[in-house]
Amino acid sequence: MSVDRVAIARELIARYNAQDADGYVALMTEDACEAGYRGAVVRDGREGVRSGLKAMFAEFPLNRAEILSAYALGEYAVLHESVRRSAEAEPFEVMTIYTFEGDKVSRVEFVR
16 A cells, blocks of 8 residues: 655645644654654654644634655655744744654654
8 A cells, every 4th residue: 555645745734724733643653753854752642642733722812834845765755845824924934754653643843
């Protein structure tokens, strides 16, 4: 079975933009995490990611990410994104590296 990891990463962003924390973590392994690139984990486990996203969505209800480009290689998908916290906020760019175990994301790392 071939897994389209870019399509799954794009679906994560669609759920992120819909502020659907439950749908977002449904695409992750139970022990998934989010971290700075090669750095400290900022959200640990599916429940840690869910609660962290819900807090961020409450703080930034207009937060959205736009995918600028996407790549896949082996167990990884990489998205180049432009993120805007609000209509007035200056957007910032991020490279997000999604590590997969099969068709589920096990680690998300942000390069800013």
